[in-house]
Amino acid sequence: MNPDYLPAIGASLRILADYATWREVTDQTLDDIAAELDRARAAVAGARGRRTANRCLRHPGGPVDPQALNGCLLCGPAHPQSATPIPGDSTPADVLAFYDEHGHDAAAGRYGPQAVTKALALRNRRPNPRPGPPALPPTEESDPHR
Incomplete structure (x- = not known):
């Protein structure tokens, strides 16, 4: 028996018990009862199976x-x-070296998935073709042609 289905069975039985107190029953109510019975049957069928790994x-x-x-x-x-914190004493170069030597799973286990992702993103980044800081927009003092 798979006990993971017991809450679903209990919820269906409670819903069905609520219908017993209704005085006025319409075709829509009967359809709702039939649908709930189907859900209860499906849960009972699932409970008859073996326990699943993912609960x-x-x-x-x-x-x-x-x-x-x-x-x-x-x-x-x-x-x-909560995410695994990135170790502060490691650099992306350390993570990449460990990644290349031991593989993805070992690197993620040692440094955390965020550090591995960051290091791989930095590895695949293209270098900036323009060296130095970006140019500032011209001002009135720096542009004599204004």
Whole structure:
């Protein structure tokens, strides 16, 4: 049995129990009851299966993200987590050297994904063709032709 579906089963049963007190039932109400019964049946069918690795009710067979709170790669990014701080004593050159020697996963584990991304972005940046600081716009004192 997969206990991850028990909250969904309980919610469906509570909704269905609320319909029992209604005095006036229309065709739309019957359609709503039928839809809720279908959701309850689907949750019971899911509970009969084995436990999934990602504990996600919306994407029970989806890909796994070990960093996400519920283990789901698809909806895990919706729950923001604090980023790994970039180590202050390392430079992008250090990160790139470690990256080239040990690979992406090892570099991300040691320096954090933000530091690796920043270092790779700096590696792929084109150098500025104009050396020196950018020119200032002319002023009245610096431009004799004004």
